[in-house]
Amino acid sequence: MSTAQPAFLVDLKRTHPCNALRTSDLGREVVLxxxxxxxxxxxxxxxxxxxxxxxxxxVVFGPELNAEAHALAGDxxxxxxxxxxxxxxxxxxxxxxxxxxxxxGEVEIEAARLHIFSRAETPPFPIEDEIDTHEQLRLKYRYxxxxxxxxxxxxxxxxxxYRATRDxxxxxxxxxxxxxxxxxxxxxxxxxxxxxxxxxxxxFYALAESPQIFKQLFMVAGxxxxxxxxxxxxDEDLRLDRQPEFTQIDVEMSFVVEEDxxxxxxxxxxxxxxxxxxxxxxxxxxxxxxxxAVGRYGVDKPDLRFGLPxxxxxxxxxxxxxxxxPFFTSTLEANGTIKALRIPAEHASQLSRAxxxxxxxxxxxxxAKGLARCKIGPAMEWAQTPLKAINDSPPARTALxxxxxxxxxxxxxxxxxxxxxxxxxxxxxxxxxGTRFQLIDKAAWKFLWxxxxxxxxxxxxxxxxxxxxxxxxxKPEHVQHLGVDNGKVQxxxxxxxxxxxxxxxxxIRIHQRDVQQKVFEALGLEIEDLxxxxxxxxxxxxxxxxxxxxxxxxxxxxxxxxxGADSLRDVIAFPKTQKGTDLMxxxxxxxxxxxxxxxxxxVKV
RNA sequence: GGGGUGGUAGUUAAGUCGGUUAUAACGCCGGCCUGUCACGCCGGAGGCCGCGGGUUCGAGUCCCGUCCACCCCGCCA
Numbered sequence: 001m002s003t004a005q006p007a008f009l010v011d012l013k014r015t016h017p018c019n020a021l022r023t024s025d026l027g028r029e030v031v032l033x034x035x036x037x038x039x040x041x042x043x044x045x046x047x048x049x050x051x052x053x054x055x056x057x058x059v060v061f062g063p064e065l066n067a068e069a070h071a072l073a074g075d076x077x078x079x080x081x082x083x084x085x086x087x088x089x090x091x092x093x094x095x096x097x098x099x100x101x102x103x104x105g106e107v108e109i110e111a112a113r114l115h116i117f118s119r120a121e122t123p124p125f126p127i128e129d130e131i132d133t134h135e136q137l138r139l140k141y142r143y144x145x146x147x148x149x150x151x152x153x154x155x156x157x158x159x160x161x162y163r164a165t166r167d168x169x170x171x172x173x174x175x176x177x178x179x180x181x182x183x184x185x186x187x188x189x190x191x192x193x194x195x196x197x198x199x200x201x202x203x204f205y206a207l208a209e210s211p212q213i214f215k216q217l218f219m220v221a222g223x224x225x226x227x228x229x230x231x232x233x234x235d236e237d238l239r240l241d242r243q244p245e246f247t248q249i250d251v252e253m254s255f256v257v258e259e260d261x262x263x264x265x266x267x268x269x270x271x272x273x274x275x276x277x278x279x280x281x282x283x284x285x286x287x288x289x290x291x292x293a294v295g296r297y298g299v300d301k302p303d304l305r306f307g308l309p310x311x312x313x314x315x316x317x318x319x320x321x322x323x324x325x326p327f328f329t330s331t332l333e334a335n336g337t338i339k340a341l342r343i344p345a346e347h348a349s350q351l352s353r354a355x356x357x358x359x360x361x362x363x364x365x366x367x368a369k370g371l372a373r374c375k376i377g378p379a380m381e382w383a384q385t386p387l388k389a390i391n392d393s394p395p396a397r398t399a400l401x402x403x404x405x406x407x408x409x410x411x412x413x414x415x416x417x418x419x420x421x422x423x424x425x426x427x428x429x430x431x432x433x434g435t436r437f438q439l440i441d442k443a444a445w446k447f448l449w450x451x452x453x454x455x456x457x458x459x460x461x462x463x464x465x466x467x468x469x470x471x472x473x474x475k476p477e478h479v480q481h482l483g484v485d486n487g488k489v490q491x492x493x494x495x496x497x498x499x500x501x502x503x504x505x506x507x508i509r510i511h512q513r514d515v516q517q518k519v520f521e522a523l524g525l526e527i528e529d530l531x532x533x534x535x536x537x538x539x540x541x542x543x544x545x546x547x548x549x550x551x552x553x554x555x556x557x558x559x560x561x562x563x564g565a566d567s568l569r570d571v572i573a574f575p576k577t578q579k580g581t582d583l584m585x586x587x588x589x590x591x592x593x594x595x596x597x598x599x600x601x602x603v604k605v
Numbered sequence: 606g607g608g609g610u611g612g613u614a615g616u617u618a619a620g621u622c623g624g625u626u627a628u629a630a631c632g633c634c635g636g637c638c639u640g641u642c643a644c645g646c647c648g649g650a651g652g653c654c655g656c657g658g659g660u661u662c663g664a665g666u667c668c669c670g671u672c673c674a675c676c677c678c679g680c681c682a
Contacts, residue, residue: 038642038643040640040641040642040644040645041638041641041644042638042639042640042641042644042645043637043638043639044638044639045638045639045640045641046639046641047640047641047642047644049642056642058641058642060640060641062639063639064639077633078632091640094640095639095640096640096641096642097640097641097642099641099642101642102642105642122615122632122633123615124615124616125615125616125617125632126616126631126632131616131617132616132617132618133616133617134611134612134616134617134674134675135674135675136612136673136674136675137616137674139674188682189681189682190680190681190682191680191681209681209682234681235681236680236681237606237679237680237681238681239676239677239681240675240676240677242681364608365608365609365677365678366677366678367678367679424678457682465682466682467682468682469682470682472682523682577673577674577675578674578675578676579673579674581673583673583674
């Protein structure tokens with residue numbers, strides 16, 4: 001009986017992982033442990049593929065090799081966990097063929113002993129890379145999903161990413177420091193998860209959205225260079241690339257300006273790409289202002305792997321008095337923006353009438369009222385378009401054609417109205433076409449620093465909110481506008497963008513109390529309010545705060561890009577669903593009345 | 606808060622105009638097989654058609670509601 005072989009694990013240790021053996025190991029006595037990938041039973045000859053996180057090795061059983069093991073091998077089923085001891089032999093010399101698709105395909109193990117550690121029920125889905133299973137099921141049986149080689153590769157890469165990060169920062173004299181997860185609740189920004197305090201009835205901790213203030217206090221404390229790989233929590237709606245708890249590489253440095261931060265982070269990226277993918281990422285990365293990014297690409301995180309830039313034609317149209325084109329004149333009257341996206345003829349010709357019509361629905365999904373377009377005719381006239389009145393104003397048409405750089409056969413898409421909506425729609429449309437026309441080089445790594453962000457954004461209530469966060473330093477030359485003309489103030493903030501994804505964001509912080517005070521005031525925060533919320537920070541800044549700045553990377557997104565994964569859930573071991581539930585543990589749950597009572601919490605539902 | 610897609614055997618899917626016993630593939634179970642590697646051959650089992658109502662002689666199919674998962678908008682300082 002198999003259970004009567006306790007020698008395994010005690011005096012028979014695993015000698016190799018399952019991807020290690022080659023013809024150079026022929027004749028060696030080895031012990032492998034792992035899971036059954038597959039069994040091919042020919043009666044007098046039984047083959048199994050034994051799998052561990054490294055790979056596969058074929059094991060062969062035969063009555064003349066070991067009768068007991070051969071008999072037991074008949075019982076084996078996928079995902080049984082077992083140990084095999086035997087000799088490495090050549091498949092060809094043993095009368096078979098090599099399998100060129102396996103790293104270990106020239107050899108096999110002749111099983112002299114077999115020990116079944118545990119049997120397995122039939123798994124709900126096969127443990128292999130190419131599975132076509134609803135994610136619901138994968139999440140319920142996450143421990144089986146995680147057995148799949150592709151996910152194991154992802155997590156081994158993520159582990160390397162962590163190692164590269166720690167190695168790099170320690171080499172640059174950063175100190176790894178921890179900050180609390182249970183912190184003071186501050187309204188504004190992302191919603192917080194709350195933790196009731198049993199010892200302080202009626203009071204709550206918040207789970208930290210980020211270690212922002214604490215890392216600044218590390219700078220006040222003189223740690224100079226800090227980093228941390230840290231979990232953060234935000235109670236916002238979820239997406240493909242957003243989880244309620246996520247991980248950041250959090251960084252803060254004293255005595256730096258923007259260029260110092262860029263240089264250190266470019267070094268980090270180069271190190272990570274070298275160590276994880278063995279790819280060289282030369283710096284420095286290109287820079288682009290927020291205005292240019294939004295102007296040319298419609299978004300503050302442009303994907304530079306392909307072109308298709310947007311063109312703002314508002315001024316040109318205005319210069320021609322709207323050219324008697326209804327959409328143009330009404331937009332000008334409303335002080336709106338007019339932008340265009342040109343699709344060159346070579347791509348435009350692929351678009352059927354039906355597809356063009358469907359694009360309008362696509363645009364509406366991003367807030368468009370419609371999607372005006374025109375086709376450039378042989379004589380450069382605007383055809384098939386609600387803007388056909390332009391053809392009655394040849395000078396205006398010529399000027400626009402020139403600005404757009406169009407040629408016959410091109411199709412141009414237009415948006416009119418508030419700049420924010422115009423950019424959102426055309427930016428999304430541009431990305432759509434990038435994919436649709438396969439313009440995106442999948443192997444490219446296009447890094448970009450986006451700089452010169454606005455300091456504030458208008459809120460729906462007509463007030464101002466911090467675009468980054470309220471500790472971001474305004475540009476010194478803009479401090480005079482604080483509270484006077486907030487829209488003019490630019491921040492010393494920056495984002496690192498990779499292939500159209502924001503992978504990091506940060507800023508040079510305010511270290512002068514008076515400037516901090518002015519920013520708070522510009523945001524409309526009351527003084528007492530301020531003292532209550534951020535008094536400790538203002539107090540800290542009384543005691544010689546150094547100039548400082550930092551950045552935080554979204555590690556999950558970074559891992560996703562490094563792994564080429566389609567979803568954040570493929571690089572987070574135990575992710576939540578879009579409703580924030582865990583299908584494996586069935587969480588969150590209700591709690592019993594006694595527990596609630598102890599916490600002085602009453603539940604309304 | 607809003608829009609979209611999906612839920613039928615263990616899994617992935619098909620299921621026409623509402624009509625007989627709900628199909629297929631893979632998987633699973635039993636048997637045979639000494640060179641397979643998507644092994645092969647023979648045989649077999651397996652269904653709350655997400656859930657709850659309704660219409661109908663009759664519902665997987667039509668209607669209403671609801672739950673779950675996924676994608677997107679809003680949201681994410």
